Amino acid sequence: MDIAPPGLCKVFYSDNGSTAVEIAVKMAFQYQQHQGHTGKTKFISFTNAYHGDTVGAMSVGGIDIYHDVYSPLLFPTIKAPAPYCYRCPMETSDSSSCGKLCLKELERLMADHAHELAALVIEPECRAPVDDHPAGRFCPGGTRAVQQI
Numbered sequence: 735m736d737i738a739p740p741g742l743c744k745v746f747y748s749d750n751g752s753t754a755v756e757i758a759v760k761m762a763f764q765y766q767q768h769q770g771h772t773g774k775t776k777f778i779s780f781t782n783a784y785h786g787d788t789v790g791a792m793s794v795g796g797i798d799i800y801h802d803v804y805s806p807l808l809f810p811t812i813k814a815p816a817p818y819c820y821r822c823p824m825e826t827s828d829s830s831s832c833g834k835l836c837l838k839e840l841e842r843l844m845a846d847h848a849h850e851l852a853a854l855v856i857e858p859e860c861r862a863p864v865d866d867h868p869a870g871r872f873c874p875g876g877t878r879a880v881q882q883i
């Protein structure tokens with residue numbers, strides 16, 4: 735608990751990354767149901783995201799080459815553009831002056847879908863199977879901005 739961010743005070747163990755994501759998705763969904771927010775059933779996830787190979791983890795993933803073939807099995811999510819500056823999803827060539835367009839789009843999506851959102855799924859790190867361009871890597875200050883949204 736010493737290294738957990740403020741406000742996070744419980745731990746639920748899982749034995750691998752994919753099932754950790756399954757558990758997180760189910761917990762978020764169940765939380766909303768128990769709060770009486772029965773319409774909050776949807777998730778925002780990112781393009782280019784990788785969360786593992788179980789069905790729920792693939793549903794909140796966004797890498798076509800891995801996930802497309804399974805699309806009839808997956809539940810739909812609202813896709814936010816990942817800040818993958820090498821190939822800017824917002825079609826801006828200068829990432830240093832992009833004005834955090836990905837964050838703005840995320841903010842818009844969250845505002846538009848607030849009434850039906852169970853959670854935002856975001857990975858702070860991603861090592862495999864893709865190279866290192868995680869959806870969680872917004873520009874400096876971006877993680878805090880996502881938390882504030």
Ligand SMILES: Cc1ncc(COP(=O)(O)O)c(C=O)c1O
Pocket residue numbers: 750751752753755784785786787857858859860861862863
């Ligand atoms: C961000 C992220 N989430 C989930 C997983 C899936 O973890 P596991 O292979 O332990 O199921 C990975 C694996 O690379 C990952 O990078």
